[in-house]
Amino acid sequence: MDMNIQKYIAFLKTVELKSFTKAAEALNYSQSGISRMINDLEDEWGVTLLERNRTGLRLTSDGINIYPYVKNLFDEYESMQRKLEELNGIKFGVIRIGTFSSVATHWLPQLILNFQNKYPNIKFELLLGDYDEIEHWILTGRVDFGFLRLPTLPKLSTQFIHQDDFKVIVPKNHFLEKKDSVSLNDLSGLPFILLDKNGNSNITTLFETMDFSPDINFTTWDDYAIMAMVEKGLGVSILPELILQRVQYDLTILDLDVPLYRKIGIAYKEEKNLSLASKKFLDLLFFE
Numbered sequence: 001m002d003m004n005i006q007k008y009i010a011f012l013k014t015v016e017l018k019s020f021t022k023a024a025e026a027l028n029y030s031q032s033g034i035s036r037m038i039n040d041l042e043d044e045w046g047v048t049l050l051e052r053n054r055t056g057l058r059l060t061s062d063g064i065n066i067y068p069y070v071k072n073l074f075d076e077y078e079s080m081q082r083k084l085e086e087l088n089g090i091k092f093g094v095i096r097i098g099t100f101s102s103v104a105t106h107w108l109p110q111l112i113l114n115f116q117n118k119y120p121n122i123k124f125e126l127l128l129g130d131y132d133e134i135e136h137w138i139l140t141g142r143v144d145f146g147f148l149r150l151p152t153l154p155k156l157s158t159q160f161i162h163q164d165d166f167k168v169i170v171p172k173n174h175f176l177e178k179k180d181s182v183s184l185n186d187l188s189g190l191p192f193i194l195l196d197k198n199g200n201s202n203i204t205t206l207f208e209t210m211d212f213s214p215d216i217n218f219t220t221w222d223d224y225a226i227m228a229m230v231e232k233g234l235g236v237s238i239l240p241e242l243i244l245q246r247v248q249y250d251l252t253i254l255d256l257d258v259p260l261y262r263k264i265g266i267a268y269k270e271e272k273n274l275s276l277a278s279k280k281f282l283d284l285l286f287f288e
Helices: 003-017 020-027 031-045 061-088 101-106 108-118 131-140 202-209 223-231 276-287
Strands: 050-053 056-059 093-099 122-128 145-150 157-171 191-195 215-220 237-240 251-256 261-268
Touching: 003 020, 003 031, 003 056, 003 061, 003 131, 020 031, 056 061, 093 101, 093 131, 093 276, 101 108, 101 122, 108 122, 108 276, 122 131, 131 145, 131 261, 145 157, 157 202, 157 223, 157 276, 191 202, 191 223, 191 237, 215 223, 223 237, 223 251, 261 276
Parallel strands: 093 122, 093 145, 191 215
Antiparallel strands: 050 056, 145 261, 157 237, 157 251, 157 261
């Protein structure tokens, strides 16, 4: 990428987030790198673009005048890149994807293999996080698109992919494994291991809607840690079926007697801003 374009992106992202630190995090640069690029622009143009106030950074009067021109230059650059892709085909590039662990483990390896069989010079960058982090990465442009639980933020465009049913997991020889299906009442009073982070998990939300309060002994965002603890008899849990593919632990997986599930989809800011490589990858996901 042209160095001036990198500087324009650093400037635009800093204005958007009102922080060198947040811009550096979103663009995967150091804070000093972001600050240096903006200082270079100020020296080159002979103006001061940003100033600090109590809420962070803001544009100076010169910065306000310059900002729309920088934004237009960047928009034109992105349009040119998309046009070059269309003219040259997909030869090189990077697809940046935000995802959570079960999709990264069970879906993406085969999808990426299939895609690279057609487009061998396309590289991938996978960022693993929770739903909130993936939403943030999409909004800030850190990733091209992301896998998310639906519904998500209204400002994002989405496409539904899969309904992922929840299953109960218990240790081998547990008294519940004789049942054809398990009710939430069956789990009442049993030590429960919750897959959750910051109170924003699928299970937590579903429990609230069904007015069920399990006896939570452990909380973690690591699904493999949960399976290991259940195997050792430390409790029972409920996990999405996608996580339970190719389980390496000695567990019993049981159906719930009520339909509990999460909806998994793809989210991005605007389809028109997706690179040709990203569009082709999504075509592979949805149509092949």
